[in-house]
Amino acid sequence: MALETEGNNRLLQDVLARPGNETCADCGNPEPDWASLTLGVFVCQACSLLHRSIPHISRVKSIQDTWDASEVELMAAMGNSAAKAKYEQKVPAFYYRPTHTDCKLLREQWIRAKYERNEFEFIEKQEPYSAGYREGFLWKRGRDNGQFFSRKFVLSEREGALKYFNKQDARDPKAVMKIETLNATFQPAKIGNPCGLQITYLKDNSTRNIFVYHNDAKEMVDWFNAIRAARFHYLQVAFPGAGDEELVPKLTRNFMKEGFMEKTGPKHTEGFKKRWFTMDDRRLMYFKDPLDAYARGEVFIGSKENSYTVLSGLPPTIQGYHWNHGITIVTPERKFLFACETEAEQRDWIAAFQRVINRPMRPQEYAVEAHFKHKP
Secondary structure (H helix, E strand, O other): HHHHHHHHHHHHHHHHHOOOOOOOOOOOOOOOOEEEEEEEEEEOOOOOHHHHHOOOOOOOEEOOOOOOOHHHHHHHHOHHHHHHHHHHOOOOOOOOOOOOOOOHHHHHHHHHHHHOOOOOOOOHHHHHOOOOOEEEEEEEOOOOOOEEEEEEEEEOOOEEEEEEEEOOOOOOEEEEHHHHEEEEEEEEHHHHOOOEEEEEEEEEOEEEEEEEEEEOOHHHHHHHHHHHHHHHHHHHHOOOOHHHHHHHHHHOOOOOEEEEEEEEOOOOOOOOEEEEEEOOOOOOEEEOOOOOOOOOEEEEEHHHHHEEEEEEEEOOOOOOOOOOOOEEEEEOOEEEEEEEEEHHHHHHHHHHHHHHOOOOOOOHHHHHHHOOOOOO
């Protein structure tokens, strides 16, 4: 019996070594150590926990457990590549495929969409985010008091905008967000809700934040993918020669880094004030509170070819800071001075700035730089 078990587990390792099985079937994490016996896929531990939430669809087992011959045969007959060909056969180009670094909500809904709802085997099931029009109610955070209110949202590709209305019967929207500058990123920790989504758009070349959630996880992810679909179709028209691989990374983006730093004003004589900073591509924004609707100021971070540099530390004459780990950003106009609480934070911020500065500017970014308002 022991020899038979040992032989089965050795055969399982052979199956695991096949191409496609070396990463998690759902999030791409390397070296999966769990398997779904009912679906025939190898998954990581984090995704195995999500599979447990659909026990009627998926029964998981650790690679380290004792396996019998029939179970190994089942895994050999399917495997990650065959499962992908079945369950992901019609995933739209714009649909967000989460990785192991994404929030639980995105990973769980991706797993449910594939195996429970079979959304990528039957195109008609994709209507909620593929139709080019979506309307419904979301809980939106009030700008002044921090409370969430139910607001009607309408996304229309034909109008090129996402709108929301303060009153149910209102004719005119409270805000019109052009699809051209729209972004959405899940922020469950910041918003304090597992379905929390941060929507940003440009208004008069300044960033505006809207924080929303829905109590139904599928609804929230459908909204997110509907926004991605609208962005995808907008970019297809704006850049007719571009292929999917060029457009998909531009649909939505996560912020490069966020967190508290201290900053001083343009004269460098004012005391340092603690602010929440968000690095969104080449825009460094700072807020009094992480959930503020508008930034107190924005700094454009160009490239090294255009005389932008980042330095560790502050000039020796500077005073008034409480945190000791300084950063100096040199732009063609002036120096921006920041201080971090820890050396690790300083290192992470410098790395984020360096990534942007090392990247040459695209033609359209020169126009952004020219219009940019450096706010004190």
